Structures are given as C-alpha cells and as structure tokens.
Amino acid sequence: MPEFDVVKEFPDDKTAQSSSSNAFSFLMTSFKEKEAWKEADVAENRAFRPTSTSRRKAPFYKVLQGMPIAVDAFKYGAIPGVTAYFLTHAHSDHYTNLSSSWKHGPIYCSEGTANLIIHMLSVDKKWVKPLPMDVPTLIPNTNGVSVTLIEANHCPGSCLFFYEGPQSVDAGDSTFKSKFVGSSRVFRYLHCGDFRASPKHVLHPAVKGKKIDHVYLDTTYLDPKYTFPPQPLVISACADLVKKLVDTGGTPEGSSKMLSWLAPVKGKGKDKQQLKPLIVVGTYSIGKERIVKAIAHAINSKIYCDARKAAILRCQADPELDELLTNDPKESVVHLVPLATIATDRLKIYLERFDGIYDRVIGFRPTGWTYTQAAGTDLSPSVPTILSKTSQSTFSHTDLRLSPKSTPTLQLYGVPYSEHSSFNELTCFAMSFTWFKMIATVNVGSESSRAKMAKWVAKWEAERRKRGQDSMVPHRHPEYW
Numbered sequence: 001m002p003e004f005d006v007v008k009e010f011p012d013d014k015t016a017q018s019s020s021s022n023a024f025s026f027l028m029t030s031f032k033e034k035e036a037w038k039e040a041d042v043a044e045n046r047a048f049r050p051t052s053t054s055r056r057k058a059p060f061y062k063v064l065q066g067m068p069i070a071v072d073a074f075k076y077g078a079i080p081g082v083t084a085y086f087l088t089h090a091h092s093d094h095y096t097n098l099s100s101s102w103k104h105g106p107i108y109c110s111e112g113t114a115n116l117i118i119h120m121l122s123v124d125k126k127w128v129k130p131l132p133m134d135v136p137t138l139i140p141n142t143n144g145v146s147v148t149l150i151e152a153n154h155c156p157g158s159c160l161f162f163y164e165g166p167q168s169v170d171a172g173d174s175t176f177k178s179k180f181v182g183s184s185r186v187f188r189y190l191h192c193g194d195f196r197a198s199p200k201h202v203l204h205p206a207v208k209g210k211k212i213d214h215v216y217l218d219t220t221y222l223d224p225k226y227t228f229p230p231q232p233l234v235i236s237a238c239a240d241l242v243k244k245l246v247d248t249g250g251t252p253e254g255s256s257k258m259l260s261w262l263a264p265v266k267g268k269g270k271d272k273q274q275l276k277p278l279i280v281v282g283t284y285s286i287g288k289e290r291i292v293k294a295i296a297h298a299i300n301s302k303i304y305c306d307a308r309k310a311a312i313l314r315c316q317a318d319p320e321l322d323e324l325l326t327n328d329p330k331e332s333v334v335h336l337v338p339l340a341t342i343a344t345d346r347l348k349i350y351l352e353r354f355d356g357i358y359d360r361v362i363g364f365r366p367t368g369w370t371y372t373q374a375a376g377t378d379l380s381p382s383v384p385t386i387l388s389k390t391s392q393s394t395f396s397h398t399d400l401r402l403s404p405k406s407t408p409t410l411q412l413y414g415v416p417y418s419e420h421s422s423f424n425e426l427t428c429f430a431m432s433f434t435w436f437k438m439i440a441t442v443n444v445g446s447e448s449s450r451a452k453m454a455k456w457v458a459k460w461e462a463e464r465r466k467r468g469q470d471s472m473v474p475h476r477h478p479e480y481w
Contacts, residue, residue: 036060036176037450043173044445050077057173061216061439064189066167066178067145071191071216078104081171083141088193089158090116090286102127108139110149112157115315116286133159136206143168148206152195153231153479154419155287156316161191162206190435191216196231197421197429199475209470212435219440220420221368222453224379224386227424228368228416229395230480231290238291238364238415239298241397242279245362246299246333278351278358282339282365285312287419291366293321296334302326305336330357339365342412344405351409360409368418383427383463387473390424390481428481430460432472 040059050056055077062073068083070076075097087109088094098107100122106129107117114130117123131137136146145165152158167180167187180187190212195201202208228234279299281292296303303324305313310325326332341350342365351361378385395416403412421429430438438457443449464471475481 032176036174037444037447039174039176040444060172060174060176061441061444063172063174064163064191065214066169066181066187067163067165067189068142068169068171069139069145069163070172071161072193074098074102076173079172081169083171084108084139086147086161086191087113087117088161088191089113089152089155090120091155091194091284094193095121098123100124106140108147110157110159112316112318113159114157115317116157116312119311119315120285134204134206136164150201150204150206152193153198153201154194154196155284156289156318157286158193158195160193160195160201161189162204163187163189163191187213189214189216192218192441194218194220194420196419197425198479199428199432199472199481200478202429202432202472203478207433210434212433214437214439215430215435216439216441217426218420219426219442219444219453221418221423222426222440222443222456224377224381224423226368226422227386227389227393228418228422229393229399230425231417231419232477232479233393233395234366234415234417235291235294237395237397237400238366238413238417239294241400241413242295242362243298244397246277275357275359276333278354278361279334280337280342280347280350280361280363281334282342282363283336284339285309286316288339288366288417289313289316289318289321291364291415291417292334292336293324295364296324296332299333301334302332303334303336304329304332309336329354333358339367344403344407344410344412347410347412360411362411362413364413364415366415366417368416368420368422383431383459386424386427387431387481390428391474391476393424425481427456427460428473428475430457431464431467434469 040061043057043059048056056075058070058073058076058079062076063070063079063082068081069086070079070082071086072088072094073079073085074095083105085105085107087107090113095117098117098121102123107127108129108131110133111130114128118125118128131147131149133149133151136148138146143166145163148162150160150162152160164186166185167178167183170177170181188210190207192215195218279295281288281295292303304326307327310327313321313325329335341347342363347361347363351358400413400415403414406412440450440453473481
C-alpha cells in the first residue's frame, strides 16, 4: 500500500518521531490506505468498458510508488508518467491486452518470457527488452532505478523484480502522491508477481541483508486452508510413484491397495503384460514442467506433446527439456496434455488413440486446488505454530491417492502441487527478511478479503518484532523450509 504522507522509519534510521506523532501518522496512513483501495476498486470495476477516448485507470499497486515503472499492467494502456513496463511472466492474467499492437513503451522481462510473448502474442520485438538474471541493471529513463531479476520458482521465465532507486515522479492514475518524490532517499521494492516462496529468495545476494520498503506479494493462497506440502517433495513423490509402478507392474510397497488395479490387464487375445502404461500429466499453457521432467527422468522416457505445445516449450530456453521432447507419441510413455484432459471421460478417448500400444493410462492432475485440509485443522494458528508445522511437513509417493472415479484402465491422481506460495511458505518468507509494508496483489477485489489478509500481515509484523527484524526462519533445504 502507499506510504502517502508518512514513512515508518527502520530501527537504525536517524530520524525519530515522538510517540504521539507516530500515533497520528498511523491513523492518517490507515485512512489514506483505505481511500486508496476504494480508488482501486473503482479502477477495477468490471462494468467499465474502455473506448478510443477513455482508458481504464491503473490502481495504485500496479505502479511503483514514486517511480515511472508499472508491473503487469498492460490492460491499462499508456499509463501517465510510466516509461518502463515490466512483465513478471507469460500467464494471460498478467499480460492481459498485450498484443501485436502494443506501442506504449518498452517491456522488460526475462529472456524466456520475451521469447514467449513474441511467439504467442506477436509483440513487436522492438518493444521487448529481455534482461539478465541475478545482476542489477540500470533501467533507462527511470531517473536512476536499477532492477535485479530473480527466479520466481513459478512457471518458466517467471521472475521477481528487485528495484532500488529514488522516488522521482508520481506516475500512474492514483490521486495519492508521495512526499518523497525528489528526495535523495533510496527506496527498495520487491515485486513478487506470482511465485513459490523458498529460502533461496531471501538468501539471494540482491535481497539478503536489505531492508525492503514495499513487498508486492502474490497472495493467491494467503489463507490457512492452503498449507500444501513443499513443492520439491511433491515432485519427487510423483516420480517415485511412477517408477515403482512401471518397474513392478503392480502395487508399490506401502501404497494404497487400490494400486493393485495397475496389475497387467488382459484382453482382445493379447497378453498386455508386454504393453506399457501411458503416463499423462496435465499442464497449463506454461507451467508444471518440473513434474513432467522428473517423471521422464525416473523412467528414462522421452516427453511427447502436440506441435503447438512443443513450440511453446522450446521458447523457454531449457536445454534439458528440449532434449527430452519428441514428436512421436509412440516413442514416449510420458505425454503432456492440457489440465482439463485429466478426467476419466477424456482420458478414455485419449487412450483409445493408442490401442495395442498402451494398456492403461495413469493421469496426474497437479494443482494447488487439489489440496484439502484434514478435518479439525486449526484455521487460526499462531505464527510459531505455523513455522513449527512447516518444518515438520513431509510428503512421499504413499501420500498420493487415486481419484474415486478411477477404473482398472484409467487411474487419476490429484496432485497437491502449485506454483504459487502456500500459506505456510508465505509466512516463512515474511518472517525471514526485513520489510516495511506488504502490498497484496491477488484476491484484493473486496474489502472483506483484503481485511482477512491484512490480519495475517499484522500477525507477521507482531511476531517479527518479537524475534528481531533480521531473524530468518531455519530451513531444511535451500528450496523449502
């Protein structure tokens, strides 16, 4: 949220304010933040239809405060005062309205995302400015702002943007202005776009030890209902399960008895023991590739997908994935299909295309929405409880369960896998570095939703004060807490 007329100073700042002044400033800031969100609600009104003479106004959280920089804000057209447009990744809800007709300014992104928007959206190359990863780059025409791109652990090409620089202009459509425009103070903003938080993010050299003024946070799962297991463990579980099923042709030790359905099936005068199971993984247009690669490596298989999908995958600058791809569906027992295909009726049709080649299909549907909390789970835990449970969370192939709609030849697995941060990962992330203000960027369309998320941010702030601003949550692995 905007700081507007007041900034709370960090502990080592030289300027100190009296307690009464701080109290007054807090009240004024809270009031102005509420007014800014009301303004954002109006800007995002779905009933509004842009015309040739009127454009949708950009809400405050789409333009960095005091900087001529907009992030994932293409549907607002030419935003007043903005000279640099950034794209976190190539998912449609982030590049809305970006097309071959774009002409409002340079688009900064990763190399993978640049390849994708040129290929998928036919954006003119003259506007697309790919930036290197992990090193600070000075952004032209921003009055001295630099940016560092950090791998977001989301879809291929996705990144966090870490900005450092002065506030030099009140860009954007918001009526709320910053009093720090023109000052010598250096501001630091971390824009997370969509990401799967991990210890590597807070340990990154660009972020580690820094005090961040604003964190633009992916709040897709900022709700204690969503505490799904660590991503690397889920990926390994899928690969282990497939390897055991293919190796044994039956039930892996310790797995559900339902897996006995995977025993070889006979029919049509053929002993289908000589046939192969077909492994099908559902994906979005971009994303979920890590599960597919892990499964393919586990059983030494190529990966098949249709020509359209293959062209998108080859934009991602991933040599490992390129090496695994094949255009022959009979050469690979691992197929990539749209997520919607992972349903019994559609998989039945898909399997029929390969009669006499594959005897059954094992389908994986990886999505965070698959996850459900156990009955009786505390949905209002304390922050220490969240941190403790996160450090003890486990997941293996025995935790994967067949869908009730599965049949002897059509096995479906819902996989609790997301490329967005889970609630517990957001908590660990927020507790592991020093920040001044968290700005929610997802699920912000209603006051009640924003209020629920704000309560958790307040809990994080309170716990950070107890533990010390510079403390970090211990982690088991650089990729998960």
